[in-house]
Amino acid sequence: MSLNDTPRANRLHIGIFGRTNSGKSTLINALTEQDIAITSPVAGTTTDAVFKSMEIKGIGPCVFIDTAGFDDEGELGKLRIESTKKATQKTDIALFVISDYLAQNDLDWLKLLQNKKIPIIPVLNNKGKNDNVKNIEKDFKNITGLELVTVNAKDKRGLEELRTRLIAAIPEDYDSISITNNLCKEGDVVLLVMPQDISAPKGRLILPQVQTLRELLDKKCISISCTTDKMKEALNSLKKPPELIITDSQAFSEVFKLKPKESKLTSFSVLFANYKGDINEYMKGANAIESLNENSHVLIAECCTHVPVGEDIGTVKIPKLLRKKVGDSLKITNVRGNDFPKDLSEYDLIISCGGCMFNRKYILSRIDSAKNQNIPITNYGIVIAYLNGILENVSF
Ligand SMILES: Nc1nc2c(ncn2[C@@H]2O[C@H](COP(=O)(O)OP(=O)(O)OP(=O)(O)O)[C@@H](O)[C@H]2O)c(=O)[nH]1
Ligand SMILES: [Mg+2]
Structure with a gap:
């Protein structure tokens, strides 16, 4: 990703499915x-889902996910199905491509996408062989209730109508999801306390910080930033306490001690827990920490695949805090990137990272999976705030 790009995780993800x-x-x-x-x-x-960032006329920045056909023949077929299923977890809108009459596996996959509540645009790619397009369209409508868009992909015919359908299918709230919500408004002073310790990347800010800053600028807030050791000076330089203070979860306790009582306080992870996931579910999950005991098993799922530097939150800090509370024999499993287990039954609690590298859809699909299996799920920022006893002081 170059600095000029919209982060991939923020783009509309259009998945293409079909035999x-x-x-x-x-x-x-x-x-x-x-x-x-x-x-x-x-x-x-x-054979494997391919992600490609694109700017599309009338749609803006999006990511196309080219998936493997879902026919189930042979060992390769099984792998294709697995990789295509994973792609559905990131899909905001599905283009469902057929080139002939519906087959049983088309119907199965349509149902799978519908069950996941993904908006579907069915496309008949008329390769020029079907002189019975009208019948296929009618048949499709009768069986599925959906209206086909007929195109000819190779000759680029029918694409205008497809674009129109795509624009119409963009979820209404897609652009309106905000990071800071009602925590601040135009003209408010917002203080960002961002420790740049050893685990911070060299020479740049991490994505949640960049995105939050950009949003504050768009909202016309006055944003001021400092490291934790300069927080006092930063506060002293202001005429009145800032409306809102945003900090890293790791600096939370320190910042809380210095916080003027008039200012609201939150962390980047808490903001992103809401922006990328479901904060209410995470709050419930945090309460499950109370029922953990020495025989419990906790799954910590990190989205980034970067190699941990220094005191990594997921592999060092949170395990330390949890074991201090629950006991040294608490079992903890760490997973990274896409390796989120399907079967969660062996876990008593799942703790997910902020998810800055994944799109909202994907994080919500993890939450759904945990909910369906009755396993409490929460996230980094919420857990750290909870274990430091300051969760009730966090605004979101
Ligand atoms: N004549 C004609 N041929 C087409 C059209 N669309 C696709 N094809 C041909 O159909 C074949 C399959 O197209 P692909 O785009 O590779 O199909 P796919 O769905 O991606 O296939 P998998 O990746 O194998 O799942 C290629 O030889 C294309 O050139 C079309 O509109 N007209
Ligand atoms: Mg292909």
Whole structure:
């Protein structure tokens, strides 16, 4: 990602689903007017989901996910299905491509997408073979209740209508989700206390900080930033206490001690818990810490795949805090990136990171999975605030 790009996690994710050879990759190339996906007459050309960031006329920044066809033949078929299922977890809108009459596995997959409440735009890629387009369209409508958009991906026909349907399918609240919500408004002074310790990347700020700063500027707030050791001076330089103070979870207790009582306090992780996930579910999850005992098993899921530096939050800080409270024999498993287990039954609590590298849809799908299996789930910032006894002082 270059600094000029909209972060991938913030883009609308459009997943393309369909049987092998239906023309999914060809359609992506046509829509993006680029040769970004490999196409061929061999079924199973795309074997793993491919993510491509794109700017689309009328839609803006988005990510196309070219998936592997979901036919289930052979061992490769099984792998394709797994990778395509994973792609559904990140999909905001699904293009569902057929090139002929519906088959049973089309229907199964339509149902799977519908169950996940993903808006679906069904596309008939008429490769020029079907002179019975009208019948296919009618048949499709009768069976699914959905209206097909007919295109010819190779000749780039029908794409305007498809774009219109795509724009109409963008979830209404897609752009309105905010990081700081009602915590501050135009003209408010917001103090950002951001320790730049050993675990901070060299020469730059981490994504949640950059995104929060950008939002504050857009909202016309006055943002002031300092490191923890300069917080007193920063406060003294102001005529009145800031409306809001935002800090890192790790600096929370220190900042809380210095905080003027008029100022609200929150952390980047708490803000992102709400922005990227479901804070109410996380609050419930934090309460489950009380029922942990020495035989409990906790899963800590980190999205980033970076190699931990210094006192990493997920592998060092949180385990230390938890074991101090619950006991040394508490079992903790750490996973990274996409390796989130499907079966969560062996865990008593799941703690997820802020999710800055993943889109909201994906984090919500993790929360859903935990909810469905009745396993409490919470996140880094909430746990640290809870274990430091300051959760009731956090604003969100
Ligand atoms: N004539 C014609 N051929 C097409 C059209 N769309 C796709 N094809 C051809 O159909 C074949 C399969 O297209 P792909 O885009 O690779 O299909 P896919 O759905 O991505 O297939 P997998 O990656 O194998 O799942 C290629 O040879 C394409 O050139 C079309 O609109 N017209
Ligand atoms: Mg393909």
